[in-house]
Amino acid sequence: MRRDVPAEDSGAGIEDVPAQRTFVVRRWRHGTVTAEDDRLAEEVPVALEYNGISHAVMLATPADLDDFAIGFSLSEGIVDNAREIYGIDVEAGGNGVTVKIEIASAAFARLKTRRRALAGRTGCGLCGTESLDDVMRVPRPVQSTASFDPSVFDAAFAALHNRQTLLRDTGATHAAGWLRADGTLVLVREDVGRHNALDKLAGALSSGNEDTKTGAVIVTSRASYEMVLKTASIGAGILAAVSGPTALAVRMAEATAVTLAGFVRSGSLVVYTRPERLRIG
Incomplete structure (x- = not known):
């Protein structure tokens, strides 16, 4: 019932x-x-259309879908910046939600050269990718000046948990948050998929009100390859996760100059790459 x-x-x-x-x-x-x-x-199919052409169908929580559309477009390299997105229309239908995204003609031309059918599933950010080159796309190394006292992370994750309204009601969502160097948690996005939550955060950050070179991304999930890729696409220098990373995630963090920290909990963490951004001595 x-x-x-x-x-x-x-x-x-x-x-x-x-x-x-x-x-x-x-x-x-x-x-x-x-x-x-x-x-x-809730988990519904969300179809992403670019200039009238269907590109991807992801399973996602139907909240903050404008942010999701922007963040997905940026992290997938469909657009180089949010200015190339001219409009977003969200339409609910009987079988799910369609997000219609209008992008610049140059970005659409690039997209057409690497068309793919991406059938997304919760927990999988790479399903449907057609080639190994697409999977191993590496963004440019981040130019981050972030410097964090690791003691701020405990309070930040506690604040993140307190702001997870969907998790509190359902127990079924991940979250991604944006943390300033002074420990202020300024943005939180939730979704049943960890990578969707991070895409939503990326979309929210695209407004330009936050300096992505000085802050950190914190997530309630493991630090997988696509989470590092999306963090690098944001331009953020630090990704802090409550669980551990994969070996591929560490290699991606090394390639993109992202500081990757895992098992961030109870006054401890493990740094896998670029420890100089964390003041741990």
Whole structure:
């Protein structure tokens, strides 16, 4: 049984597509069964169209989809900067959501030369990539001047957790946050997919109100290859994750000059690349 949560209470990015829904469930606890309402994070197909041509379908939480469209376009190298995006229209349909993105003709011409069908799944940022060259695309090394006292990360992750409204209601979402060097957490985006959350953060950062050369990205997930790639695409010099990285992620961080820290929790962390940006002695 399902009841929709009103959009205004759910944080949904577009009207009529809530970011969470309420189900009646049976909860078993210490031998006793009770009927309860339980909130679940929504996950819908989000089709991304560029100048009228379908490019990708991702499974995502239907919130902050404008940010998602911008961040995806930037991190995938479809546009070089947000100024090449002229307009975004989000349309809900019976089978999901279509995000129609109008981009500059030069960017669209580049896109057509490397067309691919990308069928995304939660937890996979590379599904459907046609060639190894596409997978191993390496952004230019970041030019970051970030310098962080590692003690700020504990409070930052606590603040990130407190601002995860969807996680609090559903227990099913990841988050990416933007952290200033003074420890201020200024932006948070959530999604059922860790890479989607980071794309949404990238889109929010594209307004230019934050200096991406001096801040850090913090994420509630492991530090996989695509998380490092997206961090480098933002121009951020630090990626701090609560879980560990993959070997490929470390190689990508080395290639893009990103400081990669994993297992950031309880006053400790492990630095894999570029430790000079963290004041750890």
